[in-house]
Amino acid sequence: MLRSHHCGALDIKNVNEKVVLSGWVAKRRDFGSLTFIDLRDRYGITQLSFNEEYSKELLIQSRELGREFVIQIEGTVAERSNKNLKIKTGEIEIIVEKLTILNSSLTPPFTIDDETDGGDDIRMQYRYLDLRREPVRNNLILRHQVAKHVRQYLDCLDFIEVETPVLIKSTPEGARDFVVPSRMNQGQFYALPQSPQTFKQLLMVSGFDKYYQIVKCFRDEDLRADRQPEFTQIDCELSFVEQEDILNIFEGMVQHLFKEVKGIDIGTLPRMTFEDAMKWYGNDKPDIRFEMKFNYITELTRGKNFPVFDAAETVLAISAKGCATYTRKQLDELTEWVKRPQIGAKGLVYVMCNEDGSYKSSVDKFYTQEDLKAWANTSQAEAGDLLLLLCGDTKKVQKQMSELRLEMGERIGYRDKNNYKALWVIDFPLLEQDEETGKWHAMHHPFTSPKPSDIPLLDTNPGAIKANAYDLVINGVEIGGGSIRIHNKELQAKMFEVLGFSDDEARYQFGFLMNAFEYGAPPHGGIALGFDRLCSMFGGADSIRDFIAFPKNNQGRDMMIDAPSTIDDKQLTELGVRVS
Numbered sequence: 001m002l003r004s005h006h007c008g009a010l011d012i013k014n015v016n017e018k019v020v021l022s023g024w025v026a027k028r029r030d031f032g033s034l035t036f037i038d039l040r041d042r043y044g045i046t047q048l049s050f051n052e053e054y055s056k057e058l059l060i061q062s063r064e065l066g067r068e069f070v071i072q073i074e075g076t077v078a079e080r081s082n083k084n085l086k087i088k089t090g091e092i093e094i095i096v097e098k099l100t101i102l103n104s105s106l107t108p109p110f111t112i113d114d115e116t117d118g119g120d121d122i123r124m125q126y127r128y129l130d131l132r133r134e135p136v137r138n139n140l141i142l143r144h145q146v147a148k149h150v151r152q153y154l155d156c157l158d159f160i161e162v163e164t165p166v167l168i169k170s171t172p173e174g175a176r177d178f179v180v181p182s183r184m185n186q187g188q189f190y191a192l193p194q195s196p197q198t199f200k201q202l203l204m205v206s207g208f209d210k211y212y213q214i215v216k217c218f219r220d221e222d223l224r225a226d227r228q229p230e231f232t233q234i235d236c237e238l239s240f241v242e243q244e245d246i247l248n249i250f251e252g253m254v255q256h257l258f259k260e261v262k263g264i265d266i267g268t269l270p271r272m273t274f275e276d277a278m279k280w281y282g283n284d285k286p287d288i289r290f291e292m293k294f295n296y297i298t299e300l301t302r303g304k305n306f307p308v309f310d311a312a313e314t315v316l317a318i319s320a321k322g323c324a325t326y327t328r329k330q331l332d333e334l335t336e337w338v339k340r341p342q343i344g345a346k347g348l349v350y351v352m353c354n355e356d357g358s359y360k361s362s363v364d365k366f367y368t369q370e371d372l373k374a375w376a377n378t379s380q381a382e383a384g385d386l387l388l389l390l391c392g393d394t395k396k397v398q399k400q401m402s403e404l405r406l407e408m409g410e411r412i413g414y415r416d417k418n419n420y421k422a423l424w425v426i427d428f429p430l431l432e433q434d435e436e437t438g439k440w441h442a443m444h445h446p447f448t449s450p451k452p453s454d455i456p457l458l459d460t461n462p463g464a465i466k467a468n469a470y471d472l473v474i475n476g477v478e479i480g481g482g483s484i485r486i487h488n489k490e491l492q493a494k495m496f497e498v499l500g501f502s503d504d505e506a507r508y509q510f511g512f513l514m515n516a517f518e519y520g521a522p523p524h525g526g527i528a529l530g531f532d533r534l535c536s537m538f539g540g541a542d543s544i545r546d547f548i549a550f551p552k553n554n555q556g557r558d559m560m561i562d563a564p565s566t567i568d569d570k571q572l573t574e575l576g577v578r579v580s
Ligand code: ASP
Pocket: 173, 194, 195, 196, 197, 236, 481, 482, 483, 526, 527, 528
């Protein structure tokens, strides 16, 4: 062994012991007759002391060590005079008696410390150095812990982890596929799985009963901070279950993970229908760390000659606690904020509920104090609160108000990362209609089962059908989703028909599944949770990137290996994809 202990192991109990340590030179501090070096490895940092009194030669050697040199030392543990009680090894140092340089290092392009001077790009280009930093390493250790507890929980419930293939045919999760040309079948392509959806359903037909997999999925989408072209899901499927069983089992998993990973009792998860989520929060992933629900005050605003409200389908109000003291400048800035193209509101109306019981609004010309009071009462606004109103077409204004609610929640300080609130959103519509083409799309995916009582509506009113589909939402983020599946061949065929697939198209794309359904497919259902997101949430971060060892940037590039890249003509010809 190149070491007797790691760099986080030694403390005051080890004083006078002879030890061998190996690691990286994190810092060197020279003082005349003395040099201190912080030696780092995965486990921690230990201070090394090179002392002229002990050996002048070693002292001189130590001064040749640059940052990130890999060294091995032998020495004796001693009590430090200048203690650092913040770290476990802070009471001791090693009096170095022998030094071996195992490898030299170039000066790293950024400081390898908790706080670094390296920008995003350079850190990604030298990710192997970035990963030496403790906070980044801790994120990956956290990831490992979460995976371990997921496996432990599911294993106890008899789930079996099965690997499904990566070179497959398109899976319909609604994004674009990454494709891989086949050399042996020229002109033909594999798709990388957007999820193992069809395979896990086939495993149910095979009788596996309870499947899971912590699995890479690939979606060729435009990227955002919380998206990666390849990401990891905790993918699960069960046979002979109803929605209630799945919600209970995975509520148990969420509780288990919060307990084990965060030491938090997350409690019972409330359930909210999709309809209520949209009505009260304007969002199918409501952040329920705070209330600030929507108030529908359309009727109260009508007929007072304020043309904007009179013409609007819906007038919505939210009450922002304690914000009546907002200045003119703050209100103007908020108005500009809702008018940004990303939000798209035409304007913002406010009512200040003053401490003296009076009201001050931006529409005082049209409304009496009594009118404003009625709005405030309906919206549970009290003295000191600020009422914010938006109006327009119902769906649009719900969306805009959802953004404003989240923004106000942020400004007031309701969105504390260390406060976790999880819920199930249930009863999603089965289908949504494309506004331009009028075509129906599966809201979840085409294998999702309608609620049995709604099946007749497939022919008459597809938009009204509710699905046996559910989402897990934590702190306003969709962490997972799933559904009870169709297991009947006729119903699956009907579903493809409603989605506009011809018989031939359905057979070409999903014939294998339809065939399998001829051989005794059990009732089944499942769920997939976004593993990277779950980890970043446990780590209190917004971006999933730092919870992935080697992530891609916003252009989908791996800056370190410089991928994607061109390939040479020979390879293109071999693959049969050469455009000449
Ligand atoms: N395959 C689905 C997804 O990736 C999850 C599921 O329905 O189980 O969202």
